[in-house]
Structure formats: C-alpha cells, structure tokens
Amino acid sequence: MTTESSKPPSRQQRQHCWKLRDEYFACLDRLTIVDPVIVEKEPEKAKECLEKKSKYEDACMASWVEYFNKRRVLDVKQREYLEFSKQQSGKQP
Amino acid sequence: MVFFNKTFREEIMSGCNIAFRYKGAKNNPVFLFPIPSFSTIIIKMLRTGVRTFTAALRRQPQSQHQKTVTRFALQRRLLTTARDEEKARNRAAIGVFNWKSAALFLGTGAGLLLYFRQEKERVTKLREEKARETSKAYGKPKIGGPFELINAENGKRFDSTKELAGKFYMVYFGFTHCPDICPEELDKMAEVVDIAKEKKEPLVPVFITCDPRRDSAEIVKEYVKDFHPDMIGLTGDQDEIRKVAKSFRVYVSSPPSVEEGEDYLVDHSIFFYLMDPDGKFVDCYAKDTTAEEVVSSYEKYYKEYYADKK
Numbered sequence: 001m002t003t004e005s006s007k008p009p010s011r012q013q014r015q016h017c018w019k020l021r022d023e024y025f026a027c028l029d030r031l032t033i034v035d036p037v038i039v040e041k042e043p044e045k046a047k048e049c050l051e052k053k054s055k056y057e058d059a060c061m062a063s064w065v066e067y068f069n070k071r072r073v074l075d076v077k078q079r080e081y082l083e084f085s086k087q088q089s090g091k092q093p
Numbered sequence: 094m095v096f097f098n099k100t101f102r103e104e105i106m107s108g109c110n111i112a113f114r115y116k117g118a119k120n121n122p123v124f125l126f127p128i129p130s131f132s133t134i135i136i137k138m139l140r141t142g143v144r145t146f147t148a149a150l151r152r153q154p155q156s157q158h159q160k161t162v163t164r165f166a167l168q169r170r171l172l173t174t175a176r177d178e179e180k181a182r183n184r185a186a187i188g189v190f191n192w193k194s195a196a197l198f199l200g201t202g203a204g205l206l207l208y209f210r211q212e213k214e215r216v217t218k219l220r221e222e223k224a225r226e227t228s229k230a231y232g233k234p235k236i237g238g239p240f241e242l243i244n245a246e247n248g249k250r251f252d253s254t255k256e257l258a259g260k261f262y263m264v265y266f267g268f269t270h271c272p273d274i275c276p277e278e279l280d281k282m283a284e285v286v287d288i289a290k291e292k293k294e295p296l297v298p299v300f301i302t303c304d305p306r307r308d309s310a311e312i313v314k315e316y317v318k319d320f321h322p323d324m325i326g327l328t329g330d331q332d333e334i335r336k337v338a339k340s341f342r343v344y345v346s347s348p349p350s351v352e353e354g355e356d357y358l359v360d361h362s363i364f365f366y367l368m369d370p371d372g373k374f375v376d377c378y379a380k381d382t383t384a385e386e387v388v389s390s391y392e393k394y395y396k397e398y399y400a401d402k403k
Contacts, residue, residue: 008308011319014276061356062356063270063272063356064272064358067272
C-alpha cells in the first residue's frame with residue numbers, strides 16, 4: 001500500500017529541497033563548519049544557520065538529509081585530498 | 094703555348110655553356126681552350142716516345158701484351174684532345190651522375206614512394222579491420238540478457254525479446270526516492286535520446302527500479318513521465334528485479350531490515366547500459382561521461398551495426 005510518505009518527490013519538490021540545502025550549506029561554509037552533525041550536537045556554534053537548517057530538514061526527506069550531510073563531508077575531504085596530491089606530485093597544470 | 098689570342102679564347106668559352114669544375118685546373122693552360130694546340134701534340138708524342146724508348150733500353154724486351162698496352166696508351170694520349178680530357182675529368186668528378194640518370198633516379202624514387210604509401214595504407218586498413226573483428230568476437234562481456242518485468246505504463250508483462258527487438262535501447266537502474274544522482278542521470282539520458290532522435294538514430298530509454306518494494310507501477314509511471322515521454326519504466330517483484338540486476342552485473346543493495354513506511358536509500362551502481370537490437374550488450378557509460386560523449390559513442394555503434402547488416 002502506498003502511503004503519502006512513500007510517494008517520491010516530484011521534480012519541483014526535489015529542486016526546492018536542493019535549493020534549501022544549498023542555502024544551509026552556504027551558511028555553514030561561512031562559519032567554516034564542515035560536518036553538519038556538529039550543529040546537531042552543539043547548536044550554539046551555528047546560531048545563524050539554525051533557521052535555514054530547520055527549513056532544509058522540512059523540505060527534504062530524512063534519508064536525503066542524512067545522505068546530503070554525509071556527502072558534504074566526503075566532498076570536502078575529497079577536495080582537500082586532491083589539492084594535497086596535486087601539491088605533492090609537483091606537476092604543473 | 095698559347096696560340097690563340099685572348100678574345101678568341103673568350104669567344105670559345107662563351108660558346109661552350111658547360112660549367113667546368115675540375116679542381117686544380119685553374120692554372121692549367123689546357124683547361125682554357127677546347128682545341129689542343131699543335132705543339133701540345135708534338136710534345137706529348139715526344140714524351141711518350143722517349144719514355145717507351147728508354148724503357149725498352151733498360152728492361153727486357155716488352156711482351157706482346159705490354160707492347161699492345163703501350164701502343165694503346167700512346168694512341169689515347171695522342172688523340173685525346175683537351176676537351177675530351179676535360180670531359181673525362183668532369184665525368185670522373187661527377188661519376189655516373191648526369192642529367193639523364195638524375196631524372197631516372199628521381200622518377201624511380203617518386204614512383205616507389207607512391208607505391209609504398211599506397212601499400213602501407215592498405216595494410217594498416219586491413220590490420221584495423223582485423224583488430225576490430227577480433228575485439229568484436231572476444232571482447233564483449235556477457236552482460237545483460239532477455240528479461241521479463243512489468244511495464245509501469247500499463248501494468249502488463251514486458252518481455253524484452255519482443256518489445257525491444259530491433260531497437261537500440263539504454264538501460265538505467267535506479268529508484269524513485271533517489272536524492273540527486275538518479276534525476277541527474279535520467280535527465281542526461283533524456284538529453285541523449287533527444288539528440289539521437291534528431292540524428293535519426295532512435296534510442297529507447299529504459300528505467301528499471303532497484304526498489305520494487307516502494308516503486309509500484311503507478312509510481313514508476315509518474316516518475317519516468319517527468320523525464321521523457323518515450324521512457325519505459327519497469328518494475329516487478331523482488332526476485333525478478335534481483336535476477337535482472339544480476340544479469341546486468343548491477344550492484345544493488347537495499348538496507349536489510351526496513352519497516353513499513355520507513356525511509357531509506359538504495360545503494361546502486363550508476364551506469365547506462367547500451368544494448369543493440371539483438372539484445373546484446375554493447376557498452377556502458379559512467380556518471381562522468383557527458384551527454385554529447387554518450388551520443389557520439391552511440392552513433393559509432395549504430396553505424397557499425399547497420400553497416401554490418403548491409
């Protein structure tokens with residue numbers, strides 16, 4: 001039986017979710033917080049972003065929020081590692 | 094030694110039109126005029142005569158052979174004019190190389206060059222074809238195969254061997270609750286299909302869900318309609334989907350224990366699988382290939398397939 005919650009988001013809903021996610025992450029970038037889990041544990045650290053956070057979590061499904069948060073950490077780590085390896089290799093682009 | 098005056102000499106020189114490059118001949122008076130002076134002949138005669146005479150006095154009488162050689166040498170020396178000598182000297186300097194032989198050499202060279210170029214092209218073409226054939230015979234992995242699922246459009250059975258026969262099709266495995274990757278990839282697939290349609294190379298997009306628990310036929314139908322009107326959405330029950338995924342070597346992993354209504358994501362490999370009209374696997378495209386790259390690759394396979402058929 002398909003309940004309302006199991007119906008997948010439409011294109012508009014998806015894009016709405018993505019937009020709010022980007023806003024929230026931009027706010028975190030300004031505070032140089034990488035892992036959104038920190039905000040969960042210590043909300044005082046990111047007071048300005050809390051409103052955006054709640055909007056983001058409302059618009060997106062819970063599994064998506066978790067996925068996006070984890071992806072953010074991975075992406076930052078990956079970018080840092082690529083920078084590091086580029087420096088180490090000494091090759092000029 | 095100089096019988097003729099300067100102006101006569103110059104006239105003869107200008108009339109000759111031959112470049113003299115004999116080394117060391119600059120100061121040779123014989124070099125200057127083509128006709129031997131009478132005195133030169135006399136002197137030569139005397140010189141040779143004296144030599145032979147003294148040689149004869151000193152040595153044993155000459156053998157018949159030696160006498161012949163001396164006589165011919167004498168004749169040659171007497172009758173050779175300066176021009177002949179120059180010519181001989183020039184010929185010796187240049188060797189066998191004159192205009193005729195030069196032309197022949199260049200002509201042969203050019204001919205050989207053209208011939209070899211042609212041959213090389215032919216051989217490389219042959220080799221390429223052979224390489225292609227062998228790769229076709231051995232290099233295609235046994236991915237995919239006939240499958241039977243439920244068509245989300247009408248809820249009826251969908252048999253790939255019947256519905257997709259005679260058409261190129263591209264399969265993507267995903268699920269409707271996918272956060273960002275599946276929508277992106279399906280948008281890319283829609284773009285590929287549109288470009289291919291413009292080029293008159295029809296391609297059928299097929300979406301198979303990896304999450305049959307949540308993705309019923311209606312849900313899949315609505316989902317794929319959002320991307321492209323030609324897209325076929327397929328679903329089925331767990332076993333069928335698992336069998337198809339296995340035949341395509343697709344990595345699919347649902348969380349093991351999920352309750353009703355709970356939200357979860359399905360992990361799956363992100364590839365487009367291009368299949369030919371015989372239902373055989375052709376190629377797969379990863380997440381980082383652009384739509385244009387996919388189309389150009391598809392075009393090659395399309396042309397190859399139909400060229401063979403002809």
